[in-house]
Amino acid sequence: MTDTPLARWERHNGAVLAAASLVFLAAYAVRVLGHGLPGAVRTLCLALALAAWAVFLVDYVARRHLSGQRWPRFIRTHWLDTLVLLLPLLRPVRIVQAYETVQRRRNEPRxxxxxxxxxxxxxxxxxxxxxxxxxxxxxxxxxxxxxxxxxxxxxxxxxxxxxxxxxxxxxxxxxxxxxxxxxxxxxxxxxxxxxxxxxxxxxxxxxxxxxxxxxxxxxxxxxxxxxxxxxxxx
Structure with missing residues (x-):
């Protein structure tokens, strides 16, 4: 298994990103479907969605730093990550990555x-x-x-x-x-x-x-x- 700083970061932050993805999706769903909700609830959902997106941004910047690449090269080689950052509704894919980590035991898939x-x-x-x-x-x-x-x-x-x-x-x-x-x-x-x-x-x-x-x-x-x-x- 690769043991670079970037690989260690991606292994240990999978659960955090999955949780942030669920929070973002739930907050967005409440704002879209909750037409009759009080304004305070809708504002709270917006704040949660922005906080989750901030987690995604921190992860993106950290992985760029750990990769050792300059921004232009990192964006070219990680275009899908850039797209997902700009379109956070694609973030649920991170939950699949978390499931991959959970269902493994001793680095062997079940x-x-x-x-x-x-x-x-x-x-x-x-x-x-x-x-x-x-x-x-x-x-x-x-x-x-x-x-x-x-x-x-x-x-x-x-x-x-x-x-x-x-x-x-x-x-x-x-x-x-x-x-x-x-x-x-x-x-x-x-x-x-x-x-x-x-x-x-x-x-x-x-x-x-x-x-x-x-x-x-x-x-x-x-x-x-x-x-x-x-x-x-x-």
Missing amino acids: LSLHARVIAYAGLSVTLLGFAGSLALYHQEHAAPGADIRTYGDAVWFTCTTLSTVGYGDLAPVTPIGRLVAVGVMVCGLALLGAVTGSFSSWLLQVFAREGDRETVREGERPPGNSPEASHRTD
């Missing part, structure tokens, strides 16, 4: 590679789908001529888009809403491809092991007991 891919993809699609539906509802529900008027509509659109079904009965009309929809499409294709590829690879390995066992059994069978020999004897 689940096989294929099971881990499927589990992480399922967890990612659930969290990103929730975040995407919130963002869609936030942008669309009050827009003139919008199809997505309720949070249920946003959830339905997100589910059909992530599953690559796309009935077309609902569609965003605002520029930001359409941008969110494109992100949901990309995530759906990527996650579906990861699950399908992992499942196909697992099936191929199962069939290959079955073929190897059949070959071993054929090799251990005495010549006189082979089906061909019995046929000739008869």
Whole structure:
């Protein structure tokens, strides 16, 4: 295992970032869905979301410092981290990283590679789908001529888009809403491809092991007991 300062930082702050991601997502959900809440509660949620984002910023700056790279190079080589910092609704992916740390024991994963891919993809699609539906509802529900008027509509659109079904009965009309929809499409294709590829690879390995066992059994069978020999004897 790599034991650089950056690797140690990433190993030890995973739980903190996962907790901050959950706080940010919960605070954003309350602000978006809690239309009738008192102003003090909405202000508190905003403060919690900003505090969580400050944790993300501190982590980003610390990792740049520990990497030893200058800012331009760090941004180029860590473009996904930069994107996630600018779009905090993608932060739930950090929860998947925390799950990876928790489910390991003595640096050995408890689940096989294929099971881990499927589990992480399922967890990612659930969290990103929730975040995407919130963002869609936030942008669309009050827009003139919008199809997505309720949070249920946003959830339905997100589910059909992530599953690559796309009935077309609902569609965003605002520029930001359409941008969110494109992100949901990309995530759906990527996650579906990861699950399908992992499942196909697992099936191929199962069939290959079955073929190897059949070959071993054929090799251990005495010549006189082979089906061909019995046929000739008869």
